[in-house]
Amino acid sequence: MNEYELKVYDEVQEWKRRITKRSGMMNRLSKKAQAKVNEVIPEKVHEIMTESIKSMVKATLFGSQMTTNRNQAEGLTLEGKDELVRKKISTYQKTAMVEGAGTGAGGILLGLADFPLLLTIKMKFLFDAAAIYGFDTKQYEERLFMLHVFQLAFSSDEIRRNTLFEIENWESRKQVLAEMDWRKFQQEYRDYIDFVKMLQLVPGIGAFVGAYANNNLLKNLGETAMNAYRLRLLQKAPEL
Template sequence: MNEYELLVYEEVEEWKRKLTRRSGMMNRISKKAQGKINEWILEKVHEVMTESIKGMVKATLLGSKVTTNKNQAEGLTLAERDELARKKISSYQKTAVVEGAGTGAGGILLGLADFPLLLTIEMKFLFEAASVYGFDTRKYDERLFILHVFQLAFSSDEIRKHTLSEIENWESRKLVLVEMDWRKFQQEYRDYIDLAKLFQLVPGIGAFVGAYANNNLLKHLGETAMNAYRIRLLQKTPEL
């Protein structure tokens, strides 16, 4: 492997160490509180929310599959793919900032619209990231991988470690994975963003909070996607 690939390998290893560290106390307390709230919610409500998000995500996946330029990174080196990925992240951060500021400034009704809009932006970005790193999202297992990247970015400590293991061993795991655990998928995502966007509906500061939170969420998702695809491209420990 060349020097750049060695550098990337080291970056990925450092990212994995950070990713698997235990969350801070505030995040752990928040997760525990959210877990209690989820226990109080009626099972029928959970079922409705799960089916709603499942339908929303699948519709977004279908639309993104059609609109993504699948040949945009053909023939590029890993360094060139990384640079293109960073440009995509920056572009989608700007889109998310505008969306978050607009819905945050619009009060409760527009604030409620933020969830599906942000989800659409995030899924569209993940399709772009897959294309940048040379993976064909027309294949079912690649769309399933996208959902695992999403879950890796927005989940609690235990789920994050498990999902990272799935991604590191994707070539074997994809043979036995049939479908996402949609209940887990939607609960982990909601719990994660609830804390990040807690004050978005507050008049006067909603626009700022929405813009700031969305910018950070896309930055985090971008870093996660880059490194998840790098893991798949770097199949073994590089040697000088």
């Protein structure tokens, strides 16, 4: 490893410590309450929601793949790639803020449109991040990895720890993980953003909440993706 890679290694270790740290009391109570709600939702509703999210994500993956520039980071060092990803995060945060403010200001009907629009922005960012770090998103396993990065960013303590394990051991685990657990994927994501997205529908504060929430959601996804891909690259780097 060179000097910059050693610096990144320390940053990745600190990131892993932070995301595996136990959530606060309020977050844990909120998760328990959401779990109780999920228990009383009819199974047919769960199935419909799971299929809806699955179809939405797969359509977004296809569209993002078609519009991603795969040669945008040719010849860049890891430091150069990190800098480019940071710029991408900033750009996507601004886009998400505008989208969140617009749908939040529009009341319930436009507020409901925020979900697929924000999902599209998030997935498009993940494709850009993967391309910058040199991973071929035409490969199924790389698109599956992106979904695990997404789940790592938006999940509860236990799922986050399990997902980090899969990401850290991707080369050996990718053959086992033939398909995403879509039921778990949609429940974790929905539970993670439920409360703030409900506030986004409230007249008068929806625009502010939408912009603020979307900015933070993209910031979280950006940090997660950046460190997940750095982790994979560092595993390939020659040791001192």
